[in-house]
Amino acid sequence: MNILIINSGSSSIKFQLIQMPSEKLICSGLVERIGQKDAILNYKTELVDIKQIEQIKNHTEGLQKVVDLLLDIEKGVIKNTNEIEIIGHRVVHGGNSFSNTTLITDAVKQDIKKFGSLAPLHNPNNLEGIIIAEQLFPNAKQAAIFDTAFFQTLPEKAKRYAIPKALYNEEQIQVYGFHGTSHKYVTEKALDYLKLKTSKIITIHLGNGCSMTAVVNGKSIDHSLGFTPSNGLIMGTRSGDIDHAIVFYLVNSLGYDVDKVNTLLTKESGMLGLTGYSDLRDIESQASKGNDDCKLALVMNAYRIKKYIGAYTAAMNGLDAIVFTAGIGENSSLIRGLVCEDMDYFGINIDPNRNDIRSKDIREINIETSKTKIMVIPTNEELEIAKQAYQLIN
Amino acid sequence: MNILIINSGSSSIKFQLIQMPSEKLICSGLVERIGQKDAILNYKTELVDIKQIEQIKNHTEGLQKVVDLLLDIEKGVIKNTNEIEIIGHRVVHGGNSFSNTTLITDAVKQDIKKFGSLAPLHNPNNLEGIIIAEQLFPNAKQAAIFDTAFFQTLPEKAKRYAIPKALYNEEQIQVYGFHGTSHKYVTEKALDYLKLKTSKIITIHLGNGCSMTAVVNGKSIDHSLGFTPSNGLIMGTRSGDIDHAIVFYLVNSLGYDVDKVNTLLTKESGMLGLTGYSDLRDIESQASKGNDDCKLALVMNAYRIKKYIGAYTAAMNGLDAIVFTAGIGENSSLIRGLVCEDMDYFGINIDPNRNDIRSKDIREINIETSKTKIMVIPTNEELEIAKQAYQLIN
Ligand SMILES: Nc1ncnc2c1ncn2[C@@H]1O[C@H](COP(=O)(O)OP(=O)(O)O)[C@@H](O)[C@H]1O
Ligand SMILES: Nc1ncnc2c1ncn2[C@@H]1O[C@H](COP(=O)(O)OP(=O)(O)O)[C@@H](O)[C@H]1O
Known part of the structure; x- marks a missing residue:
């Protein structure tokens, strides 16, 4: 099974195509310095290792370039986007709604957008990645993997702030954790x-x-x-x-x-x-x-x-x-x-x-x-x- | 020489009358729970040890009660306010203007007021203490002892915040320290x-x-x-x-x-x-x-x-x-x-x-x-x- 991983970060997009359960890496790459004139696109398979330096205005443009390479007749690794069964998206903030990895639905996207107020440098970029991926891979399943999940084990003394307790009970203001x-x-x-x-x-x-x-x-x-x-x-x-x-x-x-x-x-x-x-x-x-x-x-x-x-x-x-x-x-x-x-x-x-x-x-x-x-x-x-x-x- | 010390805090006033250089404590006390119905006024000399529980509305009222006791014919320790040579006021925030103890002038009071935006729970109370003291002890010198002075030795790595450096150079936003x-x-x-x-x-x-x-x-x-x-x-x-x-x-x-x-x-x-x-x-x-x-x-x-x-x-x-x-x-x-x-x-x-x-x-x-x-x-x-x-x- 082919799994495409998209990690759409603050100034970069990392991606990998991994075969599971063998964990075999088919293709990997990184778009760096997004927003700058000398952005760098690295793309690597068993056969090719490409580094392009060019202006990349935003994440949409970056991800589109990655998909073009994946499908490229010479440099690509798939012929058809249907060959990707599931896309795993890194999502930074899952608020209190997500303690685990989940399939993406409209409601999930709404939540990811909502939590953008908590992670303004990340969730909007993560969501952008999801939306473009849905368009480019219409038959793939899409999953969100939340950075906040690993921190569900924090004890209350580390999770709580010394602020009025209603802000914790009613507004869920607490430590969530990231990365x-x-x-x-x-x-x-x-x-x-x-x-x-x-x-x-x-x-x-x-x-x-x-x-x-x-x-x-x-x-x-x-x-x-x-x-x-x-x-x-x-x-x-x-x-x-x-x-x-x-x-x-x-x-x-x-x-x-x-x-x-x-x-x-x-x-x-x-x-x-x-x-x-x-x-x-x-x-x-x-x-x-x-x-x-x-x-x-x-x-x-x-x-x-x-x-x-x-x-x-x-x-x-x-x-x-x-x-x-x-x-x-x-x-x-x-x-x-x-x-x-x-x-x-x-x-x-x-x-x-x-x-x-x-x-x-x-x-x-x-x-x-x-x-x-x-x-x-x-x-x-x-x-x-x-x-x-x-x-x-x- | 008689030195009266006034430490006008968030919910309390501590005071002491100290003879210097002998460091002999003539009188000491504490007004606690200011603002509450069951405020406590402790007043202690060699001869008396008083504890009054009564409503004390604010710092002005608290300090006035202290002065009344100091001058009281039976319980007091001075006959005339002129017997106090200098009053040392604890002042919480000295901003960047004060790295040392200083005599109080109108300009100093202005600064203490100005730095009230940095220590809203303290400087206003400290200043109130100074103003009442000036009225009640018109012939005494008044000095401000700043809580921020001990922290002048902090190295830059502990004093600076990771914010735009103009906010440090031009607006003096840095660690000052208190207590x-x-x-x-x-x-x-x-x-x-x-x-x-x-x-x-x-x-x-x-x-x-x-x-x-x-x-x-x-x-x-x-x-x-x-x-x-x-x-x-x-x-x-x-x-x-x-x-x-x-x-x-x-x-x-x-x-x-x-x-x-x-x-x-x-x-x-x-x-x-x-x-x-x-x-x-x-x-x-x-x-x-x-x-x-x-x-x-x-x-x-x-x-x-x-x-x-x-x-x-x-x-x-x-x-x-x-x-x-x-x-x-x-x-x-x-x-x-x-x-x-x-x-x-x-x-x-x-x-x-x-x-x-x-x-x-x-x-x-x-x-x-x-x-x-x-x-x-x-x-x-x-x-x-x-x-x-x-x-x-x-
Ligand atoms: N050889 C290196 N020496 C020092 N710093 C490096 C080196 N390579 C990368 N970095 C630093 O790593 C940072 C980016 O890390 P990365 O994990 O890619 O970030 P993110 O995933 O959070 O976007 C940048 O500050 C970059 O300068
Ligand atoms: N016996 C005690 N046991 C526990 N806490 C005490 C005791 N006595 C005083 N405190 C606490 O000390 C605090 C006040 O400390 P203090 O140094 O007087 O404050 P400040 O000078 O900052 O106004 C209060 O929270 C009070 O409950």
Whole structure:
């Protein structure tokens, strides 16, 4: 059975065509830097490996280009869209309505749209992916795999905010969590690797969006993103944790419009707000040339992650391993190094040589005697989604 | 020299008359539960110890009653207001204008008023205290001692938010910190007690407002309250840390007015929002009778403190001692117990018997073999203020 996975993100679309149950990868790719002139389309099968650099205005255009390639006589992998049995869509926010993977109906799409107010950088893009996929693959089943599902195990003390309880009971304002598919995937890989009877680990997903999860025996018990994917770690364009009263100050004392503040904190803050760049590669390169804003932003970013490692170690009263994943986590030895620096009190001792090795494999980057393992595990949200879509219809 | 100290807080006024440089306490007292029918006025000298329970409508009425007692022929300690040479006022927010104790002028009062937008529960009460004091003690000097001063040593990575850098450079939006007089006082007491050459401690101030400070060698390096005294720990009526995007959701999706959200998060949240009670004594008593909201709120409150202990231990890469202070920190063995439970990974091992002993003394409540000391140190913001006021005019 052919399963097409679509992960339509904030500035990128990842896609994979996976054969199940063999888990064989037929085709994969990534559209990056969407919205920019030098957008990159990567498309890879057994036979071809294409990289096109061209302007891609929006997600619709990006996804259409992917489908054209899939059907292409020379480079394609299918002849007819009917060869795709099910499409698994990553959907960021499932609110309180979805604790599991589900087939997409009009009602589900309405809900995904509704929860767009909670994940404005994601759900609209996810929904766009679904709508185009429905048009291009009219005979395929469509499934939504929600990032929020992995966090259903959070205990009440981690899920609740200290706000009037009616806002929880009647308005469902609580921690939902995000990037759940990734945290779940790397958790399972880590536990396979570690082979511990009981385990306390922290998974650190650092992409354009960033989050951390405390995981005890495979179940999430705390998480850095909350009601929306806005708080916690410093992200590409999102502030992460701030004093919320800054919002009131911007509105009441500086005369900002509420929507402008929202845009400011989600699209103009984070690494972009501090440095003028949102892509970590640019920031690292500027920092190496002496740019002080970039140097500070890297240190602040790592400092925030350090503090969450400490917080979750306290929440678990122990720490067996930390796991870095996603674009930054897998590739930036600089950020990993800054995070693990001066953390021997937590049994965290990085090996600078191992940290510097580039690889696509699961690996340990701690010194042999490090009490806490430091791991790099490439995430594979697509494979996780394929598994769940497959289970849904079998 | 007689120095009168006025600490006009959110629901209380503390006052002390201190002779300097002898540090002799002439008179002290506390007006509690201001705004309630059963407000309590405590007034104590060498000769009298009065406790009056009566309605006290507001801070003006409370302070007037204190002055009447100070001048009272039988119970008083001064004959004439001229006997007070200087009055030291605790002022919560000094913005970026005050890094030190200062004599009060009209311009200073304007600034204190201006910074009321940053500390709406405090600066207005502080200013009210100053204005009444100026009327009642026309010949005394008046000094403002700012809670924000102790946090001038925060490094940039702890002081800055990941928001557009112009908001820092041009609008001074940054971490200021609060309860600095208390954190400074207990830090000095702790260091005297511990007698360490280098030290890493965490001071935990738990009153109606709550905050924590990471202190390396006597200098603050991180702090849980930020631009305003709204975030961080769960407080009596303030939420502490939330996903700031909840504000946008309340406004955009639930139709709340921005000011209403502000009021909700500062006056109707925290322990009050979770339980209906803001006074921890009430919450502990309800919890012991089986009230589930109160039980959860106590656990949430302690869990947040635990996480900050972990975070600051990571920031310092070590931990010699934690110090509990202020109304809850000094008196609630329940909260201290919940915080220190299951924290042996941090070398924190509480002695339940020592924890239960009520005392006004500096004390250790850890077991002898605990790597990290757990201390209770009664705060004395008034004495700290007296010292600073005295230094200012000598
Ligand atoms: N070699 C690298 N070094 C440093 N950062 C990298 C590298 N490769 C990718 N990144 C960073 O990873 C981030 C994107 O991660 P990704 O997981 O693709 O994001 P998302 O899926 O959230 O859109 C970008 O900030 C990018 O700069
Ligand atoms: N014996 C006690 N047990 C538990 N909590 C107490 C006790 N005594 C005082 N408190 C709590 O201390 C808090 C007030 O602390 P305080 O330092 O006086 O506040 P602030 O100075 O911020 O107004 C209240 O929540 C009160 O319930």
